[in-house]
Amino acid sequence: xRLSYPTNIRIIKxxxxxxxxxxxxxxxxxxxxxxVFVAGCLEGDCHxxxxxxxxxxxxxYVQEILKSIxxxxxxxxxxxxxAGMGPRFAEITMEMVEKIxxxxxxxxxxxxxxxxxxx
Amino acid sequence: xxxxxxxKLERILAAGHLAVTSECGPPRGCNGNVVAEKARSIGDYxxxxxxxxxxxxxxxxxxxxxxxxxxxxxxxPVLQMVTRDRNRIGIQSDIMGAASxxxxxxxxxxxxxxxxxxxxxAANVFDxxxxxxxxxxxxxxxxxxxxxxxxxxxxxxxxxxxxxxxFADPFEIRxxxxxxxxxxxxxxxxxxxxxxxxxFKRWMQGVVDRGLHEKVYILAGLTPMKGVGMAKxxxxxxxxxxxxxxxxxxxxxxxxxxxxxxxxxxxxEQIQELKEVKGINGFHIMAIEWExxxxxxxxxxxxxxxxxxx
Amino acid sequence: MIMAxxxxxxxxxxxIKGFRKVLIAGCNGCVTVCxxxxxxxxxxxxxxxxxxxxREGQEMEIxxxxxxxxxxxxxxxxxxxxxxxxDAVVSLACGAGVQFLAEMYDNVPILPGVDTCxxxxxxxxxxxxxxxxxxxxxxxxxxxxxxxxxxxxxxxANGPCGGSANGKCEVNKEIACGWQLIYDRLKQLxxxxxxxxxxxxxxWSTSRDGGPRKIIKExxxx
Numbered sequence: 345x346r347l348s349y350p351t352n353i354r355i356i357k358x359x360x361x362x363x364x365x366x367x368x369x370x371x372x373x374x375x376x377x378x379x380v381f382v383a384g385c386l387e388g389d390c391h392x393x394x395x396x397x398x399x400x401x402x403x404x405y406v407q408e409i410l411k412s413i414x415x416x417x418x419x420x421x422x423x424x425x426x427a428g429m430g431p432r433f434a435e436i437t438m439e440m441v442e443k444i445x446x447x448x449x450x451x452x453x454x455x456x457x458x459x460x461x462x463x
Numbered sequence: 464x465x466x467x468x469x470x471k472l473e474r475i476l477a478a479g480h481l482a483v484t485s486e487c488g489p490p491r492g493c494n495g496n497v498v499a500e501k502a503r504s505i506g507d508y509x510x511x512x513x514x515x516x517x518x519x520x521x522x523x524x525x526x527x528x529x530x531x532x533x534x535x536x537x538x539x540p541v542l543q544m545v546t547r548d549r550n551r552i553g554i555q556s557d558i559m560g561a562a563s564x565x566x567x568x569x570x571x572x573x574x575x576x577x578x579x580x581x582x583x584x585a586a587n588v589f590d591x592x593x594x595x596x597x598x599x600x601x602x603x604x605x606x607x608x609x610x611x612x613x614x615x616x617x618x619x620x621x622x623x624x625x626x627x628x629x630f631a632d633p634f635e636i637r638x639x640x641x642x643x644x645x646x647x648x649x650x651x652x653x654x655x656x657x658x659x660x661x662x663f664k665r666w667m668q669g670v671v672d673r674g675l676h677e678k679v680y681i682l683a684g685l686t687p688m689k690g691v692g693m694a695k696x697x698x699x700x701x702x703x704x705x706x707x708x709x710x711x712x713x714x715x716x717x718x719x720x721x722x723x724x725x726x727x728x729x730x731x732e733q734i735q736e737l738k739e740v741k742g743i744n745g746f747h748i749m750a751i752e753w754e755x756x757x758x759x760x761x762x763x764x765x766x767x768x769x770x771x772x773x
Numbered sequence: 774m775i776m777a778x779x780x781x782x783x784x785x786x787x788x789i790k791g792f793r794k795v796l797i798a799g800c801n802g803c804v805t806v807c808x809x810x811x812x813x814x815x816x817x818x819x820x821x822x823x824x825x826x827x828r829e830g831q832e833m834e835i836x837x838x839x840x841x842x843x844x845x846x847x848x849x850x851x852x853x854x855x856x857x858x859x860d861a862v863v864s865l866a867c868g869a870g871v872q873f874l875a876e877m878y879d880n881v882p883i884l885p886g887v888d889t890c891x892x893x894x895x896x897x898x899x900x901x902x903x904x905x906x907x908x909x910x911x912x913x914x915x916x917x918x919x920x921x922x923x924x925x926x927x928x929x930a931n932g933p934c935g936g937s938a939n940g941k942c943e944v945n946k947e948i949a950c951g952w953q954l955i956y957d958r959l960k961q962l963x964x965x966x967x968x969x970x971x972x973x974x975x976x977w978s979t980s981r982d983g984g985p986r987k988i989i990k991e992x993x994x995x
Contacts, residue, residue, distance in 0.1 A: 374827075413782055590977065631933065
């Protein structure tokens with residue numbers, strides 16, 4: 345399968361989405377990522393039983409934090425798919441990239457750029 | 464039973480009459496005539512008038528001032544007092560004040576939680592509960608002492624009452640809760656409004672089985688329904704209220720304009736039925752914001768004229 | 774232990790927006806267990822605050838640390854050097870920790886980052902409930918091990934009140950009726966006789982009513 349997906353995404357591998365803590369998502373955004381999505385196994389198919397369900401709750405938690413500081417919660421998302429669903433992965437990345445494109449760049453990155461220009 | 468206080472209510476009960484009490488809720492303002500009017504409209508039909516103490520935790524004119532007004536009209540007030548709003552300093556002080564105006568009846572209550580009322584952000588006090596309030600009045604009256612041990616020269620002569628809700632949970636302790644209040648010193652009980660007659664009779668049976676009816680006068684609480692809306696509200700929204708579906712069915716079975724009359728009919732039938740229940744010494748008719756109906760209920764229930772004991 | 778919950782973000786932002794360098798100081802004690810003020814919460818709060826101020830274009834340096842406890846002077850002393858680099862500290866400790874830190878560093882504003890709620894337990898992961906009001910005179914021996922002061926909304930000594938329905942409190946159906954719990958437990962222990970003895974009015978002078986409290990244990994004093 346030679347599926348193409350957007351080149352502006354960076355994949356960080358974890359053994360299970362249960363390993364993804366809220367701070368990991370926050371750090372990605374703080375360092376300038378425009379959006380973060382967590383791709384977990386299908387619900388009910390977690391090898392560690394409930395890792396993906398925990399991840400789902402944590403994504404929702406980060407969305408709340410983002411709201412509280414005036415950021416769009418849609419910048420983070422949770423998706424579920426299996427290792428065998430390559431086409432779906434490509435589809436999700438395109439969907440996410442499109443969503444983020446509509447939201448525009450991470451506001452803190454914009455500020456940083458302006459500052460650079462000013463300097 | 465001998466009387467322990469100058470209370471007219473106690474004398475009527477001690478003489479073996481079925482007592483009738485009612486209540487009047489003071490206004491949410493400073494017009495004392497409202498209390499006077501309510502009291503005047505029912506005064507001839509009842510032996511004593513309870514004045515509620517910020518019921519459902521909504522701020523109203525104080526019970527003590529209203530009781531004084533009623534007393535000065537030559538009628539017999541029952542001072543309701545909750546422990547939610549005052550500590551033992553305020554409570555004992557108010558009892559002394561009431562006694563100084565010859566208020567001879569007190570109903571000891573814990574009070575609805577303030578979260579129900581118009582000031583849900585208020586701090587509550589609950590320095591003591593209703594049972595301990597009973598103990599406190601008894602201590603002041605019978606031993607002439609305050610909770611501090613201080614000895615008073617003149618003691619409050621108060622006939623001590625308490626409320627009991629036979630319909631609250633757990634049901635199996637409701638008789639022992641009464642026993643506890645009696646042990647603390649309660650002399651009369653005004654029950655929660657009764658709608659579930661079967662459950663009430665089961666409770667009364669428990670009271671009689673333990674011989675509590677010989678130690679305390681029990682006044683059955685009744686509140687006539689103004690309509691099916693009120694019945695539903697009482698069933699679903701008022702804590703500790705048990706309104707069986709038959710009541711709602713019966714009220715909704717008559718046209719809207721006849722429902723109030725039907726509510727009164729139900730109330731009168733209940734009184735007739737309860738007269739036959741062993742251990743019942745009288746009735747406490749709580750016609751909420753409907754005090755003008757009390758005379759009709761009393762008359763039609765065959766409880767008028769009221770006995771004279773003075 | 775002492776339970777707390779995070780203050781709303783806008784409240785914290787308002788507290789610190791006049792400063793340039795702020796330290797977020799967690800506590801590894803109770804507030805770590807109730808997930809309100811441990812290192813994890815420090816990191817998340819710091820990250821969120823940095824993002825907020827970056828977007829606002831306001832220069833703001835946010836430092837992160839967490840102390841073993843903020844209710845013991847020896848741990849608070851650990852900040853002696855680093856605190857000089859900051860204009861203010863947001864403490865995620867309970868109210869006691871916030872105050873104790875402020876007592877040691879009286880020229881730096883120490884701001885609360887959590888609302889301290891109660892003494893309680895972890896009922897299940899993510900759920901904490903109240904058990905004790907620190908009245909200073911424990912009566913659990915006579916109430917089947919369930920506290921009527923902490924568990925009854927009207928702290929009745931002779932409950933339950935007339936509002937108890939289906940084991941729930943009149944205040945809120947989410948609250949168990951404390952007296953139903955006491956009754957059930959006494960029944961289980963075969964101690965229902967306790968239930969009918971009127972309980973005397975409580976001496977509240979050992980509670981907060983007696984003023985700020987102090988315990989001294991001579992053997993341990995230096």
